[in-house]
Amino acid sequence: MRRRAPRLQARMLASLAVLTLLAGVLIGRLGQLQLTDHPAGDDRVALPGSSRVALPALRGRILDRDGRPLVDNAVRTDVTIDRQSLADARDGGRATVRRLATALDLPFDSLWGRTTLCGAPGAADRPDCWPGSALVPVPIAVGVEPAAAASLTERPELYPGVAVTSQPVRDYPRAKGGGAPQTTGYLTRPDAETIEASDGAITDADLVGAGGLEQQYDELLRGTPGYSEVRVDARGVAVEETSRTEPVAGSDLVTTLDLPVQRATEAALADGVRQARDQGHRADSAAAVVLDLRDGGILASASVPTYDPSVWSAGVTQEKYEQLTTGDRSPLIDRVTGVAQPPASTFKAVSLPGAVAAGTDLRDDVSCSSSYRIGDRTFNNFESRAYGRISWREAIKVSCDTVFYRVAHQVWRDQGGLSADDSGDPLIDTARELGLGAATGVDLPAESSGRIPDRAWKREWWDATKDASCREARRGHPEIADRTRRAYLTALARENCSSGYQFRPGDEANFSIGQGDVTATLLQMARVFGTIAQDGSAPSPHLGRASIAPGGARTPVDLPTAQRVDLPGRSGSLLRAALTDVVAAPGGTAHSAFAGFPLRQWPVAGKTGTAEVYGKQDTAWFVSYAPATKPRYVVAVVVSQGGTGGATAAPIARAIHEELRTQ
Structure with a gap:
C-alpha cells in the first residue's frame, strides 16, 4: 500500500x-x-452589454412641378427571422428555414444564405448573405406575396422567430413612360468611402443615391436616421430593446419637370428612333430636352436606350446590374448632360456671331460654292451643293458650309497661322462666351463639359497620344482589310506622329461647322439657342425647384444666377430671322419636317445639324425654340447614327412642340 x-x-x-x-x-x-x-466596432457581432442599431428614415419623394410623383414610396412585404431564435435552435434554425422555403416556394440555399452575415467566416456570397446588422431580424425573403406571407402567421409554432413586416421601397408610378429614369437616378449600397465620409450617418445596410437627382439631393431626400439601443447577450444576439429614437423622414424634392411634357418627349423620342431604324439607320442612342426660358427649368429630359426603373425595387440580380451599367450604351447614362459629341451645323449659330467678332459685315453677300480649297485639301459643302452668291440669312437657312470655311480660313491667317497662340481667336472666344467647353452647372452629377479644341488643347492631346500614333504609323494597321481605310488611317497616324500638335487651317474650318474635335452636350446647345432666342440672356438650366419637409414647410431651391452674353453687331437679330426661315421658308433644312404644322399659331425657329463620324452613320441634330415671336421653350434633339437632322431629329422636335403648344 x-x-x-x-x-x-x-x-x-x-x-x-x-x-x-x-x-x-x-x-x-x-x-x-x-x-x-x-x-x-463591428456591430454585426456584438459583445455582451448594449449596442446601438440604426433605424433608417423614410426617403423623400421626387415630384414634378405640380406635385405629381415621379419617384414615390410603396410598401413591400418581407418575411424576417429573429437571430435569437436561430441561435436558440439546436440545428441553428435550419428546420425552420427549410419549412419557410417550402411554404414560400423558394430555394432553401438562398434563404439559408440570408441568415449568414456578409464578411463573416462561412458566409454565403453576395447578394445572398445579409449585409446588415446582426442585432436586427434578418429579412430572409423580400417582396413576398402578401397571401403567402399571411399563411405563415397562421401556424406560428412551425415558424419560431418568423415575422411578416411591411417595408417602404422606391416606387415608380410612371415607369412605363414619363418617369425620366436617367434624370431621377437610382439607389444602391454605399461604398466604404461614402460610409466613412458620412460620419456615422450612413451604414453598409443603407441605400444612397447613385445617379441623377437621387445622388445630387441625397442628403435632403435621405432624412435623419434614428437608432435603437438594445441589450446583447454573450452570443451577440439582441434580446431586449432598452431605448429608441425615431428617425426623421426625408424631404420631398419638387422638380421643374412637367409630367405631360416629359411623357410626350419620351414617346416622341422612342417613335423617332424606331422610324429611323425602319429607314435603315442604326439609331443606337438618342436624347431630347425641353428648357423653360422663363426660369431655366428643365421641363423634360429623355434618353435612349432607356429602362424600367422599377427593376431596383424588385431586387436586381448581379447579372442584370452588369447589363445596366456596362458599356457606352448603358441605359443608365443621361445623354442630355453626360454625353458630348460634335454638334455639326447647329454650331453655325455660334460661328456666325464669331464671324462678326472677326470683322465680317453681315450686309455683304457671300459665296456658297460647292467646295473650298485649303492647301492640298478640299472641303465640300453638304452633298456638294452650290448656291452662288447669297445673303448670310440665306446661308443659315440652307446651312451652307463653304461660307464658314472661308471665314475660318481668314481667321486662322489673321491669328498668325501655325505660329499663332489662342489669344483673341474670335471663333473660339465666342464659343466660350456662349458657355461651350464648360459645364452648364445643372444640378446633376457627372455633367460633361464638352470640348472647345484650341491650340493649347491640340498640343496637350499630341503630347498624350504621340507615342501611340507613331506606333500605329509604323504598324500600318495590318488588321484592317479595306485598303482605302487602312491607307487613310496610316497616313493620319503619320501626320499625328510628326506634327499632330499643329493647329492647322483645316482645324479652324472644321471647328466653324461643329465638326472635327469640337464636342458639346445637348443641354449646352439648348442653352446656346436659349441665349440667342433671348438676345443674349443666357438661361441657367436646373431641375430642383423646392423641398417640402415632412411637416409641410416648403423651401425654394436656390436658383443659379442668370448671365448676359454679348451677341456682336446684328448677329442676334439676323440669327433669329434665319432660324425662323430654316423651319418656315421653302428651302429651309427643316421645312419639310414641319409641313402642315400650325406655324402661324406656334412659330418655331431652329437649326438642323448632320454630324459626320468616321466609321459610323451620321448623327442627326435639331435645336429649336418657340414661339419664335416670344420665345418660351427650347427643344433640342440628337440621334446618334440617325441620318440627317432634317429627316430624323426635326420630326421628333415637331412632336414635342405639338405638346408644348397645348400647354
Whole structure:
C-alpha cells in the first residue's frame, strides 16, 4: 500500500495538470472568439452589454412641378427571422428555414444564405448573405406575396422567430413612360468611402443615391436616421430593446419637370428612333430636352436606350446590374448632360456671331460654292451643293458650309497661322462666351463639359497620344482589310506622329461647322439657342425647384444666377430671322419636317445639324425654340447614327412642340 500511494498521487497530479491545460486552452479560445476574431466596432457581432442599431428614415419623394410623383414610396412585404431564435435552435434554425422555403416556394440555399452575415467566416456570397446588422431580424425573403406571407402567421409554432413586416421601397408610378429614369437616378449600397465620409450617418445596410437627382439631393431626400439601443447577450444576439429614437423622414424634392411634357418627349423620342431604324439607320442612342426660358427649368429630359426603373425595387440580380451599367450604351447614362459629341451645323449659330467678332459685315453677300480649297485639301459643302452668291440669312437657312470655311480660313491667317497662340481667336472666344467647353452647372452629377479644341488643347492631346500614333504609323494597321481605310488611317497616324500638335487651317474650318474635335452636350446647345432666342440672356438650366419637409414647410431651391452674353453687331437679330426661315421658308433644312404644322399659331425657329463620324452613320441634330415671336421653350434633339437632322431629329422636335403648344 505504501509503495502504490506515491504512484496514485503522481497520476492524480498528472491528470490535474492535463485538466488545467485544457481549461486554459478553452478559456483562451473563448477570449479569442469574443475579443479578437471580429473587427473592432463591428456591430454585426456584438459583445455582451448594449449596442446601438440604426433605424433608417423614410426617403423623400421626387415630384414634378405640380406635385405629381415621379419617384414615390410603396410598401413591400418581407418575411424576417429573429437571430435569437436561430441561435436558440439546436440545428441553428435550419428546420425552420427549410419549412419557410417550402411554404414560400423558394430555394432553401438562398434563404439559408440570408441568415449568414456578409464578411463573416462561412458566409454565403453576395447578394445572398445579409449585409446588415446582426442585432436586427434578418429579412430572409423580400417582396413576398402578401397571401403567402399571411399563411405563415397562421401556424406560428412551425415558424419560431418568423415575422411578416411591411417595408417602404422606391416606387415608380410612371415607369412605363414619363418617369425620366436617367434624370431621377437610382439607389444602391454605399461604398466604404461614402460610409466613412458620412460620419456615422450612413451604414453598409443603407441605400444612397447613385445617379441623377437621387445622388445630387441625397442628403435632403435621405432624412435623419434614428437608432435603437438594445441589450446583447454573450452570443451577440439582441434580446431586449432598452431605448429608441425615431428617425426623421426625408424631404420631398419638387422638380421643374412637367409630367405631360416629359411623357410626350419620351414617346416622341422612342417613335423617332424606331422610324429611323425602319429607314435603315442604326439609331443606337438618342436624347431630347425641353428648357423653360422663363426660369431655366428643365421641363423634360429623355434618353435612349432607356429602362424600367422599377427593376431596383424588385431586387436586381448581379447579372442584370452588369447589363445596366456596362458599356457606352448603358441605359443608365443621361445623354442630355453626360454625353458630348460634335454638334455639326447647329454650331453655325455660334460661328456666325464669331464671324462678326472677326470683322465680317453681315450686309455683304457671300459665296456658297460647292467646295473650298485649303492647301492640298478640299472641303465640300453638304452633298456638294452650290448656291452662288447669297445673303448670310440665306446661308443659315440652307446651312451652307463653304461660307464658314472661308471665314475660318481668314481667321486662322489673321491669328498668325501655325505660329499663332489662342489669344483673341474670335471663333473660339465666342464659343466660350456662349458657355461651350464648360459645364452648364445643372444640378446633376457627372455633367460633361464638352470640348472647345484650341491650340493649347491640340498640343496637350499630341503630347498624350504621340507615342501611340507613331506606333500605329509604323504598324500600318495590318488588321484592317479595306485598303482605302487602312491607307487613310496610316497616313493620319503619320501626320499625328510628326506634327499632330499643329493647329492647322483645316482645324479652324472644321471647328466653324461643329465638326472635327469640337464636342458639346445637348443641354449646352439648348442653352446656346436659349441665349440667342433671348438676345443674349443666357438661361441657367436646373431641375430642383423646392423641398417640402415632412411637416409641410416648403423651401425654394436656390436658383443659379442668370448671365448676359454679348451677341456682336446684328448677329442676334439676323440669327433669329434665319432660324425662323430654316423651319418656315421653302428651302429651309427643316421645312419639310414641319409641313402642315400650325406655324402661324406656334412659330418655331431652329437649326438642323448632320454630324459626320468616321466609321459610323451620321448623327442627326435639331435645336429649336418657340414661339419664335416670344420665345418660351427650347427643344433640342440628337440621334446618334440617325441620318440627317432634317429627316430624323426635326420630326421628333415637331412632336414635342405639338405638346408644348397645348400647354
